[in-house]
Amino acid sequence: MTAQTLTVAKALGAGLRRAMTDDPSVMVLGEDIGRLGGVYRVTDGLQAEFGPRRVVDTPLAESGILGTAVGLAYRGYRPVVEIQFDGFVYVAFDQIVSQLAKMHARTNGAVKLPVTIRIPVAGGIGAAEHHSESPEAYFVHTAGLRVVSVSNPQDASTVLRQAIACDDPVVFFEPKRLYHVKGEVDPDLPLDDAAPMGTARVVRPGTDVTLVTFGSHVATALDAAVAASDEGVSVEVIDLRSLSPIDHDTVAASVRRTGRLVVLHEGPRQAGVGAEIVTSATERCFDFLEAPPVRVTGYDIPYPPAKLEGTQGPDLDRVLVGIDRALGRATSGAGVEVGA
Amino acid sequence: MPSTMGSTSRDDLSRAGGARTETASGTTDGTTTQSTTGSTDDGTRDGADTTLRLLDEKGVRHPDAGLDRWLTDVDAGTDEARAPLLGLYEEMVVARRVDAEATALQRQGELALWPPLQGQEAAQVGSAAALRGDDFVFSSYREHAVARKRGVSPVDLLRVWRGITASGWDPYAVNMATPQVIIGAQALHGVGYALGIQADVERGVVEVGDDGTAAVVAYVGDGAMSQGDVNEAFVFAATWQVPLVLFCQNNQWAISEPVTLQSAVPLVRRAGGFGVPGVRVDGNDVLAVLAVTREALHRARTGGGPTFVEAVTYRMGPHTTADDPTRYRDASELAAWAERDPIARLAAYLRSAGLLTDDDEARVRGVADAVAAELRAGVVALEDPPPLSVFDHVYAQEHPTVAAERAEHAAFLAGFAEGSDR
Numbered sequence: 001m002t003a004q005t006l007t008v009a010k011a012l013g014a015g016l017r018r019a020m021t022d023d024p025s026v027m028v029l030g031e032d033i034g035r036l037g038g039v040y041r042v043t044d045g046l047q048a049e050f051g052p053r054r055v056v057d058t059p060l061a062e063s064g065i066l067g068t069a070v071g072l073a074y075r076g077y078r079p080v081v082e083i084q085f086d087g088f089v090y091v092a093f094d095q096i097v098s099q100l101a102k103m104h105a106r107t108n109g110a111v112k113l114p115v116t117i118r119i120p121v122a123g124g125i126g127a128a129e130h131h132s133e134s135p136e137a138y139f140v141h142t143a144g145l146r147v148v149s150v151s152n153p154q155d156a157s158t159v160l161r162q163a164i165a166c167d168d169p170v171v172f173f174e175p176k177r178l179y180h181v182k183g184e185v186d187p188d189l190p191l192d193d194a195a196p197m198g199t200a201r202v203v204r205p206g207t208d209v210t211l212v213t214f215g216s217h218v219a220t221a222l223d224a225a226v227a228a229s230d231e232g233v234s235v236e237v238i239d240l241r242s243l244s245p246i247d248h249d250t251v252a253a254s255v256r257r258t259g260r261l262v263v264l265h266e267g268p269r270q271a272g273v274g275a276e277i278v279t280s281a282t283e284r285c286f287d288f289l290e291a292p293p294v295r296v297t298g299y300d301i302p303y304p305p306a307k308l309e310g311t312q313g314p315d316l317d318r319v320l321v322g323i324d325r326a327l328g329r330a331t332s333g334a335g336v337e338v339g340a
Numbered sequence: 341m342p343s344t345m346g347s348t349s350r351d352d353l354s355r356a357g358g359a360r361t362e363t364a365s366g367t368t369d370g371t372t373t374q375s376t377t378g379s380t381d382d383g384t385r386d387g388a389d390t391t392l393r394l395l396d397e398k399g400v401r402h403p404d405a406g407l408d409r410w411l412t413d414v415d416a417g418t419d420e421a422r423a424p425l426l427g428l429y430e431e432m433v434v435a436r437r438v439d440a441e442a443t444a445l446q447r448q449g450e451l452a453l454w455p456p457l458q459g460q461e462a463a464q465v466g467s468a469a470a471l472r473g474d475d476f477v478f479s480s481y482r483e484h485a486v487a488r489k490r491g492v493s494p495v496d497l498l499r500v501w502r503g504i505t506a507s508g509w510d511p512y513a514v515n516m517a518t519p520q521v522i523i524g525a526q527a528l529h530g531v532g533y534a535l536g537i538q539a540d541v542e543r544g545v546v547e548v549g550d551d552g553t554a555a556v557v558a559y560v561g562d563g564a565m566s567q568g569d570v571n572e573a574f575v576f577a578a579t580w581q582v583p584l585v586l587f588c589q590n591n592q593w594a595i596s597e598p599v600t601l602q603s604a605v606p607l608v609r610r611a612g613g614f615g616v617p618g619v620r621v622d623g624n625d626v627l628a629v630l631a632v633t634r635e636a637l638h639r640a641r642t643g644g645g646p647t648f649v650e651a652v653t654y655r656m657g658p659h660t661t662a663d664d665p666t667r668y669r670d671a672s673e674l675a676a677w678a679e680r681d682p683i684a685r686l687a688a689y690l691r692s693a694g695l696l697t698d699d700d701e702a703r704v705r706g707v708a709d710a711v712a713a714e715l716r717a718g719v720v721a722l723e724d725p726p727p728l729s730v731f732d733h734v735y736a737q738e739h740p741t742v743a744a745e746r747a748e749h750a751a752f753l754a755g756f757a758e759g760s761d762r
Contacts, residue, residue: 024543027539053538053539053542054539058576059572059575059576059579061568061572061575061576063528063568063569063572064528064531064569064572064573064575064576066528067525067527067528067529067531067532067569067572067573068528068531068532068535068576069532070528070529070532071478071528071529071530071531071532071533071534071535071536072532072533072535072536072539073532074476074511074517074529074532074533074536075476075532075533075535075536075537075540076536077536077539079532091568094522094525094569095525095528095569098522098525099522099525099529104733104734104735104736105506105732105733105734106506106507106518107506107507107510107511107518107733108505108506108507108510108732108733109732109733109736110507110510110511110512111511111512111517112736114736143734143742144734144735146735146739166737167736167737168735168736168737168739198739198740244739244741245739245740245741246741248740
């Protein structure tokens with residue numbers, strides 16, 4: 001099939017449809033995913049097409065959904081679970097961390113649990129509380145899980161199919177800001193032709209500063225790179241795509257060339273994904289660094305109410321301040337001890 | 341399966357918790373089997389709910405039309421029944437012997453920990469004996485007799501408790517998951533697996549014989565009845581009518597917490613609120629447990645959905661070898677439950693029926709001792725695995741972080757090797 005113009009939401013649906021067509025063991029479970037098509041309409045039309053046995057509306061209990069998915073996978077199915085909102089995943093924490101993530105190790109490799117957990121993630125849409133969380137660090141910290149976050153419609157479709165095909169459990173983050181963003185998508189792209197799921201991608205080459213991010217903030221980073229170029233600064237933007245594993249090789253290769261590193265994400269700073277990237281890059285590239293790496297992240301606070309959420313999600317200006325700090329330039333934000 | 345299986349003329353589901361409740365004055369809804377011993381004083385809170393029982397504490401067998409029809413193969417009046425009845429007896433005796441040997445091995449430093457099953461032999465052997473090979477079991481960490489019945493060798497049973505491996509057996513080799521330590525989590529796995537059976541049947545990828553589909557038994561304890569996962573399992577199982585038996589061994593104690601702390605009503609009554617048929621059985625009566633589980637499995641296999649079984653029993657030993665139950669329960673309680681011992685009860689019945697002789701007892705004791713000796717020899721011979729094996733199965737497909745850490749630790753270990761500069 002040739003490329004179509006699809007939103008991220010439609011591209012995800014196309015990825016699910018393709019995976020369900022290719023593999024009869026793929027089942028989709030979640031709240032409101034059947035007749036409604038999910039609160040973001042990602043599963044729109046799937047129940048009509050594949051039936052209620054394969055597109056299953058569940059009772060409202062996230063631990064129950066995840067525990068059921070574990071049992072289905074035990075029986076040989078490939079469940080794709082939709083968690084309705086990021087803040088709802090915590091009640092399923094044990095089933096994800098102690099059961100799903102560890103079962104392969106707990107059975108010496110006898111039991112594979114190829115479960116994909118789709119989670120709408122992060123804020124920026126003026127939502128109610130518990131609807132704007134960035135919980136990726138919890139799952140990146142958990143052995144046995146793979147974690148990905150998509151930034152564009154093609155990856156939404158392709159990486160979702162890769163996640164479903166993977167024999168390990170995968171936490172699949174879908175930034176809510178991107179659901180209605182459109183782009184060219186080939187929903188039938190052979191997975192062998194796509195970049196492997198665990199790899200990062202340089203989305204804009206540059207020579208002065210490496211800016212590492214993922215999810216919806218890839219767009220913020222690209223905007224910042226354009227703005228910085230107006231001032232003569234060349235920013236290389238890396239879309240991590242995968243948060244576990246992290247493609248440290250791609251990050252390190254870039255940092256060795258630029259000598260400067262900025263990491264951008266919306267989740268809280270303390271022990272966040274940025275801490276891992278900065279530490280690893282420092283370990284690998286210490287002799288190449290011209291300045292201390294910089295983290296531009298959400299603050300270590302509960303996600304704020306809608307009218308205040310601009311404080312939490314790093315915007316273009318905060319990224320530019322971060323780039324300035326990495327360059328050793330004085331700005332209005334420079335000189336402030338951050339994270340001390 | 342008993343030949344009377346399909347002959348019921350009454351609604352089996354009428355045994356549902358809440359739907360069938362004896363009042364304190366002893367009247368019933370009149371539609372179902374009731375305890376033929378007339379005794380409901382079995383440690384439950386108020387004695388107001390029927391507990392199904394076939395063998396009383398003296399080993400006297402009482403008829404019960406509702407249950408007996410599931411037990412035609414172990415009807416002591418037939419010659420064919422001798423072998424299966426002695427088989428149940430042997431399983432229970434061996435289970436207790438394995439348990440005692442494991443406790444001794446822990447005391448001698450050969451095991452890191454052991455959760456004894458003593459007292460629960462009938463609940464485990466009776467329920468496991470009702471299973472088919474293609475059924476699947478999700479258990480807690482105390483179901484040693486169930487695992488043995490599924491085909492797990494005694495040494496494999498103890499590997500985990502020796503602390504040398506994450507898993508003692510391949511779940512698919514015996515159709516039983518490895519033990520679950522997180523209380524109640526496995527109930528949901530049972531729901532999911534049973535949903536998978538339903539889906540397999542609808543897709544036509546499994547054949548369904550005359551006695552129905554495969555089913556799942558998920559074992560939980562009385563403490564687990566407070567967990568969200570178990571309550572969610574009730575909801576999900578009832579909604580989808582999956583082929584599941586939620587089998588609760590109410591052994592009265594969750595470490596030091598009595599069952600009264602977990603539930604304001606008898607556990608069996610909880611099922612009714614979820615729309616799940618519930619039945620309470622004397623968990624120290626192996627025949628009643630077998631009958632009740634067979635009936636529940638039959639319901640599951642034939643589209644009747646889930647059943648909750650509360651098997652009322654008692655944990656005679658500590659929670660684990662690290663526990664000291666003398667701090668929280670009275671010796672008199674222990675003595676009272678010793679009078680209800682499941683093995684002595686079955687032995688008394690078999691002797692009275694002329695099915696258990698001194699020679700039989702000696703033979704079974706010999707079998708148990710042999711299993712224990714083999715177990716001990718096998719366990720003490722188990723060697724520690726190599727350190728790098730901890731990296732082996734973290735992921736099904738290679739993960740660069742773990743691969744790098746494995747290489748790092750391999751290099752670290754190599755630094756201590758003979759000839760190294762270190």
